Amino acid sequence: MRLRLNRFLLLLLVVHALPLQARIVRIEITSRQSPAFEGRVFGPVGTYEKLRGKAYGQLDPNHPPNAVITDIRLAPRNAKGMVEYAMDIYILKPVNLKTGTHKLFLEVNNRGAKLFGGLNNSRGGNDPTTADEAGDAFLMNRGYTLAWNGWDPSAASANNNLTITVPVVNQADGTPITGPSYEYISFDNATSTRYALAYPAASLDKSRATLTVRDRLSDTPTVIPADRWEYTNERTIRLVPEGTVFRQSAIYEFAYTARDPIVAGIGFAATRDFVSFLRYAKADDFGNPNPLADDVQFTFSYTLSQPARYLNDFQTLGFNADEQNRRVIDGMENWLGGGSGIGLNVRFAQPSRTERNRQNHLYPEAVFPFAYPVLTDPFTGKTAGRLAACSVNNTCSKVFEINSANEYWVKAASLLHTDLQGNDLPDPENVRFFLVSGAQHGTGNATTGGICQQVQNPTNAEPLLRALFMALDDWVTKGIKPPDSEVPRRSNGTAVVAIPRAGSQTGVIPQADLGWPTIPGVTYTGLITTRYQLDFITSFAQGSVGNYPPSVANRPTYANFVSKVDQDGNEIAGIRLPPVAVPVATTTGWALRRTGFGENEGCEGAGQYIPFKVTKAERASANDPRLSLQERYQTHAGYVEAVRKAAQNLAKRRLLLAEDVQQYVKTAEESTVLN
Structure with missing residues (x-):
């Protein structure tokens, strides 16, 4: 018992002796x-x-x-x-x-x-x-x-x-902290009738808040009159009369004075x-x-x-x-x-937000x-x-x-x-x-496009991620030099620089500059995100919903670019995994929204999967400029062998593991490509 007590007292001494850290x-x-x-x-x-x-x-x-x-x-x-x-x-x-x-x-x-x-x-x-x-x-x-x-x-x-x-933080005297906050609201459905705010409103006085709506990013926002919306409580707003739905895929923006930041x-x-x-x-x-x-x-x-x-x-x-x-x-x-x-x-802060070319701007x-x-x-x-x-x-x-x-x-x-x-x-x-x-943002489902015009891009990066993680481990633990970077560069001619559009959150990549082929049934707009220099600190410090978030109007832009594409529309730069190196389709990292969901505006994290025709006659009939599967690989065996070579080449560069090379080949063998 005394031994336990002594250990406890020693622990207390150690704890109290620790520096404040x-x-x-x-x-x-x-x-x-x-x-x-x-x-x-x-x-x-x-x-x-x-x-x-x-x-x-x-x-x-x-x-x-x-x-x-x-x-x-x-x-x-x-x-x-x-x-x-x-x-x-x-x-x-x-x-x-x-x-x-x-x-x-x-x-x-x-x-x-x-x-x-x-x-x-x-x-x-x-x-x-x-x-x-x-x-x-x-x-x-x-x-x-x-x-x-x-x-x-x-x-x-x-x-x-x-x-x-x-x-939660308060002022030094214990009173609540208030300040401007902002909500970007867009529902890709026709059923939503209310919206939950990230922070409680400091006041339910609607004159201290502004709700706007527009159908497209290029439209001028329209202020919704105060008698057309209301607070249901300090954390929720809705349109009125009760039951009115937010317009499908319209862009609503709500600026208000919030309280109780964390x-x-x-x-x-x-x-x-x-x-x-x-x-x-x-x-x-x-x-x-x-x-x-x-x-x-x-x-x-x-x-x-x-x-x-x-x-x-x-x-x-x-x-x-x-x-x-x-x-x-x-x-x-x-x-x-x-x-x-x-x-x-x-x-x-609203850390769950992420900005894309039609999503959560101005955070x-x-x-x-x-x-x-x-x-x-x-x-x-x-x-x-x-x-x-x-x-x-x-x-x-x-x-x-x-x-x-x-x-x-x-x-x-x-x-x-x-x-x-x-x-x-x-x-x-x-x-x-x-x-x-x-590749798109993650692995897409090639059977559906959802709100996008084309089916999504199924290119799966996980085999590459595994190989690169092993290379990272070797770099950290053994000092083995990692694979070289592989990205588009202006210095080697693989980059295409975006052209910003004044006053818009988006810019454009001209089709000719990118090298994008004209594919029947596929819309190309060149839509790309523009990065503006925005002063959030000054805008917030001004303390008014009219000044926050900052506007992109008259703000300078930072230059950004993407990879050029080949005659199929597939990217030249970067790591071309077998589905891109030995393609059966054009795969993109960008996509456009379909009718009813902000047509031709950006489809967020989605990409596209646009299959090739099987025969030369089929592509000629469709006026498709991309070679058919038959013209590329002649036979199923030719396709499998091309996949094998591409996967083995990646493995030599430490970009695929042996087991994933085998899986790519197995998948090709089991595919219906020219089979």
């Missing part, structure tokens, strides 16, 4: 399933176990690494003067850590949802449980420990999502401190053991879309260094982030800096870069920035590897850039 102070494992996946054995690694729980952190708001968090100095503090937060955590680890590879794989969740299916080829969803839901177990067979943590305070807590609780930027510190805890700590402040104590030697992250933009800002703001200036993440595989950030570290997502090297913005004189912070304390990660063609067309991804005038930059020593040629 950001850290995980308590970890709570609420459930443990061991073994997981119905006892499935993963090669020599053995069985895995699943840990679920909560982590509780605290931040010193005055410490420089935390002081960059917007509004943290206004946040409530505990007795020690620290700002507290709590987040969900989820860990999959070998039951016997000694049989693992001592590598942590952090999968940064997307709006609270796990992306477990990505590299594991699984559809296990948010709580993979059965043996089958482990998929092909790409990561488990290799002994990685997988971890997730909540970071997005806007993530819904339902359906096993991971979320984080951060404080310290959303804590989401960056939460990931920093969680990974640092797993990597470096033995136990929390209360003696609860770190489940990975003394195991983690290397750390990696994997992201898809929203969390890739999150990690872009994570690096820019200096969160890849913990408060002891130790590197947090050694290697990052960022998939589908473009050159954008996430708009998390702002007052009245602080795509703001300077875009690229990794330190550059000076010619429009503002500001100097910044994603590598600036980590270069000071040598905590930069090795990064693969991988994007689909969609990010180049609708998110100006070329700004990742160019200066602000669109000129090529040399690759930083620690970063490589890859375009997945002709």
Whole structure:
């Protein structure tokens, strides 16, 4: 008994002796399933176990690494003067850590949802449980420990999502903070009658808010009179009379005065401190053991879309260094982030938003800096870069920035590897850039176009992502040089620069400049996103819904570009996976909306799949300029052999693994192409 008491007193002394610094102070494992996946054995690694729980952190708001968090100095503090937060955590680890590879794989969740299916080829969803839901177990067979943590305070807590609780801030005298907020509203249905606001309205006085509508981006917004809409409560608006639906695919914009902002930027510190805890700590402040104590030697992250933009800002703001200036993440595989950030570290943040050429304009997502090297913005004189912070304390990660063609067309991804005038930059020593040629934002369904004019693009980048992740691991752990970047460049003539349109959120890529063929039944407009220099800080500080969000009118633009295409309309630059290198269709990263849904405006993250004709006679009859399948491959066997060669060539360049080469060939053999 005395020994236990002495240990407890010693622990208290240690806790109170710790400096005031950001850290995980308590970890709570609420459930443990061991073994997981119905006892499935993963090669020599053995069985895995699943840990679920909560982590509780605290931040010193005055410490420089935390002081960059917007509004943290206004946040409530505990007795020690620290700002507290709590987040969900989820860990999959070998039951016997000694049989693992001592590598942590952090999968940064997307709006609270796990992306477990990505590299594991699984559809296990948010709580993979059965043996089958482990998929092909790409990561488990290799002994990685997988971890997730909540970071997005806007993530819904339902359906096993991971979320984080951060404080609401008030004025120093305790009164609510208010300020301008903005909602971009567009329903691709004819049934929606109400809209939920991200933050409560400071007042239900409708004279302090403005609701507008337009059918197309190029239209001038029309103000909806105050007697045609109403608040149903402080968090919801609707059209009147009650039951009136929002016009299908029309663009509504609601500017209002909101209250009760949260310290959303804590989401960056939460990931920093969680990974640092797993990597470096033995136990929390209360003696609860770190489940990975003394195991983690290397750390990696994997992201898809929203969390890739999150990690872009994570690096820019200096969160890849913990408060002891130790590197947090050694290697990052960022998939589908473009050159954008996430708009998390702002007052009245809405991190679930993402901007595309007809979606969620005028949120602080795509703001300077875009690229990794330190550059000076010619429009503002500001100097910044994603590598600036980590270069000071040598905590930069090795990064693969991988994007689909969609990010180049609708998110100006070329700004990742160019200066602000669109000129090529040399690759930083620690970063490589890859375009997945002709791919849309994720893998589309080639049987339907949804609201788009053509069926979606089924090009699947996961085989490439697996190979690149292995190359990233070799780069981090063994110092093996990674594959060279493969993106469009102005210097080699593969880039086509966008032409902005004054006062519009979009620009154009001329058809002749791109090399796009005229394909019967396919509309080409050249629609592309334009990146404007927008001053959100000044606009917000003016404190009026009439001044926020900022307008694109008379604002300067940053140059951006896409890859040229070949005679089929398939992209020349980037990594051409077998479906593009040995095509049976034209695949694009862009798409257009169909009639009734904003016809000929951008179809967000979708691409297109436009099949070739089978015979020369069929294509001649259709006036299709693209060669038929028969003219290209003669026979089914010829097609299979072409796929085999293309896949093997990618493998030689370390862009496909042997098992995925075999799968491409098998799929070709089983296909109906000329069969």
